[in-house]
Amino acid sequence: MSVSVKAIACTPGLHRYLVHHGRAADPLLEELARVTRAAVPELAHMTLPLEEATLLTFLANLTAARTVVEVGMFTGSSTIALARGLPADGRVLTCEIDSRFLELSAPYLERAGVADRVDVRVGPALTTLRSLPPAPHLDLVFIDADKPSYIGYWEELVPRVRPGGLLIVDNSLFSGEVVSPEPGTKAAAVHAFNEHARADERVELVMLNVADGITLARRLDEQDREE
Template sequence: MTEETLLALDSYIQKHYAQEDRVLKNILTHSNEAGLDPIQLSPTQAKMLHLLVKIQGAKRILEVGSLGGYSGTWLARALPQDGKLITLEINPDAARVARSNFEQAGLSDRVEVIEGDAIQTMKGLLKQEPFDFVFIDADKTLYPEYYEFAMRLVHPGSLIVLDNVVQQGKILDPSLKESRNRKVRELNAFIGLDPRVEAIMVPTFTSKGLDGFLVVRVK
């Protein structure tokens, strides 16, 4: 099987199951015009998260890493009217673009963008109600910290989903010493043995290449 076939398959899935409407296309345009890195989820990946939120019946979602609000829009659209997405972003430019994108998506009532260091913000969230769903998609070198903090912000039955746990297959190679590869490789192994959860890695091949989600259910 060739890469071309896998890409064609992702396009096929997008066409039949994950079409972007005008709002989502505009979000990408605005993000691009603002100079944000085009590293948001693919539509097919985002639709998977959207469905997981609905299957979960989640009412409170925490996202670590807003970027321009693309994944956040797919997540927030899966919430009921009285649901809430809190999304954390350290880059002020990205936070501003995300806020404006949520506004234009008509989601401002359901979404709060909190700018700043995610771990510090998560400390402040300890006094709020727990989250039903956490999506981790920020600095790969801090994934172990995000994961441990997420574990303090959830309840039994919550889902934690981590993006970029395959990294074009780089996590398979222990000789790669770069922190963003190594930390994720080590965390993948750790979560596989973590008695607090049940989990599975879900590889994805999209226009962004080979990557994957780690889907974690808290016992």
């Protein structure tokens, strides 16, 4: 395949530039990232990058989302970013298996002014998703939890997203390891998901080489699919 490659390696200097000019600097989320590093240093790499937080808020606004489901809250950076893009009566239902993170995230949800828009469901996300109404009622979903379950989350969520609604999937390039993943690894699970999503005719999708890779998928309706 002879296509030109235009992606730019993101050096620390370029990342600072991107955060500054992309209006991603955010004292509250930066403080939350510091508190997360201090509390759970071994897990702090899971915190959403600032530029991705800006993107989530932007996309929630752009799609005029009101009803959002998130899979994988951790200490709440993405939850805050999504909730900030909703109207006052909008809601983010977020799934998190580890209740330890709730105490950490709660004051930041309050300070961000979005606590009343967020409904945290503690437990395995698949159980929570299966308890949701089956009809297509979601405007936006964000998938960012255990990689081997990505296909399961997708299969629960695609039918529940309204036509024109948006699915956002994080880590879809998984540090670049998806190109030739070792069998049985998280990268292999993400690659299997990427193959699954690519073949799914219920959506149109685009992959962004942003942060660790982000897949955006728009739910099609029957009319879109006939064209």
